[in-house]
Amino acid sequence: MFTHEDLSALQANSLKMQSWIRQQTFSPEMTKTLRRFSSWEVAELIFQINQSTFRGRLAADPSLPAGEVEADGRQRWYSLDEINELRRRMKVNRKSLMPKRPAGKRAVRCAIANFKGGAGKSTVALHFAHAAALDGYRVLAVDFDPQATLSHSMGLTDVAEDHTVWGIMARDLERETNRMNTASQGAESGTALPQRKIPASITDMGLGDLRVNDFIKPTAWPTIDIVPSCANAAFVEFASAQYRHMNPEWSFFAAVSRYLDAIPDDAYDLIIFDCPPAIGYQSMNAVFAADVLYIPSGPGYWEYDSTTSFIGQLAEALEDLSHGFSHSFPAGKIALPKVFQDIRFLVTRYEPGNELHRAMVEAFGKVFGDRLTDHPIEMTRAVEQSGRFLSSVYEIDYREMTRDTWRRARSSFDRAYTEFRTTFQDAWDQLEDEQ
Ligand SMILES: Nc1ncnc2c1ncn2[C@@H]1O[C@H](COP(=O)(O)OP(=O)(O)OP(=O)(O)O)[C@@H](O)[C@H]1O
Ligand SMILES: [Mg+2]
Numbered sequence: 001m002f003t004h005e006d007l008s009a010l011q012a013n014s015l016k017m018q019s020w021i022r023q024q025t026f027s028p029e030m031t032k033t034l035r036r037f038s039s040w041e042v043a044e045l046i047f048q049i050n051q052s053t054f055r056g057r058l059a060a061d062p063s064l065p066a067g068e069v070e071a072d073g074r075q076r077w078y079s080l081d082e083i084n085e086l087r088r089r090m091k092v093n094r095k096s097l098m099p100k101r102p103a104g105k106r107a108v109r110c111a112i113a114n115f116k117g118g119a120g121k122s123t124v125a126l127h128f129a130h131a132a133a134l135d136g137y138r139v140l141a142v143d144f145d146p147q148a149t150l151s152h153s154m155g156l157t158d159v160a161e162d163h164t165v166w167g168i169m170a171r172d173l174e175r176e177t178n179r180m181n182t183a184s185q186g187a188e189s190g191t192a193l194p195q196r197k198i199p200a201s202i203t204d205m206g207l208g209d210l211r212v213n214d215f216i217k218p219t220a221w222p223t224i225d226i227v228p229s230c231a232n233a234a235f236v237e238f239a240s241a242q243y244r245h246m247n248p249e250w251s252f253f254a255a256v257s258r259y260l261d262a263i264p265d266d267a268y269d270l271i272i273f274d275c276p277p278a279i280g281y282q283s284m285n286a287v288f289a290a291d292v293l294y295i296p297s298g299p300g301y302w303e304y305d306s307t308t309s310f311i312g313q314l315a316e317a318l319e320d321l322s323h324g325f326s327h328s329f330p331a332g333k334i335a336l337p338k339v340f341q342d343i344r345f346l347v348t349r350y351e352p353g354n355e356l357h358r359a360m361v362e363a364f365g366k367v368f369g370d371r372l373t374d375h376p377i378e379m380t381r382a383v384e385q386s387g388r389f390l391s392s393v394y395e396i397d398y399r400e401m402t403r404d405t406w407r408r409a410r411s412s413f414d415r416a417y418t419e420f421r422t423t424f425q426d427a428w429d430q431l432e433d434e435q
Pocket of ligand 2 (some may be wrong): 121122123145147149274275
C-alpha cells in the first residue's frame with residue numbers, strides 16, 4: 001500500500017536526478033548561460049544579409065564588436081549583446097536592422113493557450129521568445145503554468161512561491177480590496193458600505209509591499225526576462241477560489257493585466273504568456289491580459305476535438321465574466337467584454353509526409369479559415385535533442401547535432417515566428433493609445 005509519503009519519497013529521488021541533469025547541463029555554476037552565435041548565423045539567419053556584406057561592414061569599421069574566434073576555428077562568434085550593438089550601429093542598403101516597434105506604445109501581449117495538455121504551448125512560447133530576442137525585441141515571458149516548464153527551460157529553478165503569478169494575484173486582491181474599501185468610505189451616499197476584510201494570513205505575507213520588478217527575473221538571455229512559476233498547482237487554484245470568496249467583487253481575472261499595466265511602456269516590446277493545460281484562475285488571467293490569443297494544437301483528431309471544446313469553454317467563461325462584472329467593473333484599463341486584436345490557430349508537431357496530418361490541417365483550414373496560420377511547426381527530433389540539454393533549437397549549438405536536422409527545425413520555427421511577428425505587429429499597430 002502506498003500513501004503520500006511514498007509519493008514524497010519517489011519525488012525526492014526524482015529531484016536528485018533533476019539536479020544531476022542540471023549540473024551536467026548548466027555546469028559549472030549550475031546557472032544557464034547563452035552561447036555565442038557564429039558569423040554565419042548572425043549574417044544569414046539573424047540579420048538576413050549576405051555573409052560577404054557582413055564581413056565587409058566589419059572590415060570597414062574596426063570599432064564594431066569583433067566577436068571571438070575559437071582556438072581551432074576561423075569563424076567569429078558573437079554574444080547577443082554584441083549582435084544587438086551591431087544591429088543598432090549597422091545599416092544595410094541604408095536600412096536599419098532594428099526591429100519594428102510602434103512609437104510610444106506599451107508592449108504587445110500574446111497568450112499561447114490551449115487546455116489540451118502537450119499541445120506544444122511551452123515549446124512554442126520558448127521558441128517564439130528566443131526567435132523574437134534574436135530579432136532584436138526585448139521580451140518578457142510570463143509563466144502561468146505551475147508545471148513551470150518555461151521557467152525551468154529558461155534556467156529558473158529556485159523560485160519563491162510569492163514571486164509567481166499567484167503572488168501577483170494575491171497582491172492584487174489586497175490592493176484592490178483596499179482600493180474598494182477606500183472608495184466606499186468616501187462614497188457620498190451617506191450609507192457607508194460594508195468594509196471588505198482580508199485575513200491576516202494574506203496581509204501578513206507582505207505581498208502588498210512587493211514592487212513590480214520583484215516578480216521579474218533575468219534569464220541567460222540579456223533581452224529576455226521572466227515572471228517565473230513554481231510547483232504550486234493545486235494550491236494556486238484553490239487559494240484563488242478562496243480569495244474570490246473573500247471579496248466577490250474582486251475582478252480576479254484582471255489581476256495580471258493590472259500588474260502588467262504598471263510596467264513602464266518602454267521596458268519591453270513583446271510579452272509572451274505560457275498557459276497551463278486548464279481553464280482556471282491563472283489561464284483566465286493570461287487570456288484576459290492578452291492582445292493576441294495563439295492556440296497551438298497537435299495534428300491529430302483528438303487534439304482537434306479538444307481544441308474545439310477549449311474554445312467553446314473559453315467563450316463561455318469570457319461571456320460569464322462580461323455579465324458578472326459588466327456593471328461594477330472596477331479600475332483597470334480593460335473594458336468588458338474582452339476584445340482580442342487577433343486569434344490564431346497554429347498546428348504543431350506536423351509531419352508533412354503524413355497523410356493524416358495533411359488531412360487534419362486541411363480540416364483545420366476549412367473550419368477556422370483565415371484564423372489558421374499558414375505555417376505549422378514541424379515535428380522534429382531537434383526539439384527532443386535540444387530539450388535534452390534544456391535548450392531550444394535556437395540555443396543549441398548547431399555543431400551538437402546533424403546540421404541538416406538543426407537547419408530544418410530552425411527554418412520551421414523561423415517561418416512560424418515570422419508569421420507570428422506579422423500578427424503581433426498588426427495587433428500592436430491597432431492597440432489604442434491607452435494613456
Ligand atoms: N515541434 C516539435 N517536434 C517534436 N517534439 C515536440 C514539438 N513540439 C513539442 N514537442 C514535444 O511534445 C511534448 C509536449 O510539448 P510542450 O511541453 O511544449 O506542450 P505543452 O502544451 O506546453 O504541454 P502542457 O500542456 O503539459 O503544458 C514535449 O515533450 C515536447 O518536447
Ligand atoms: Mg507547457
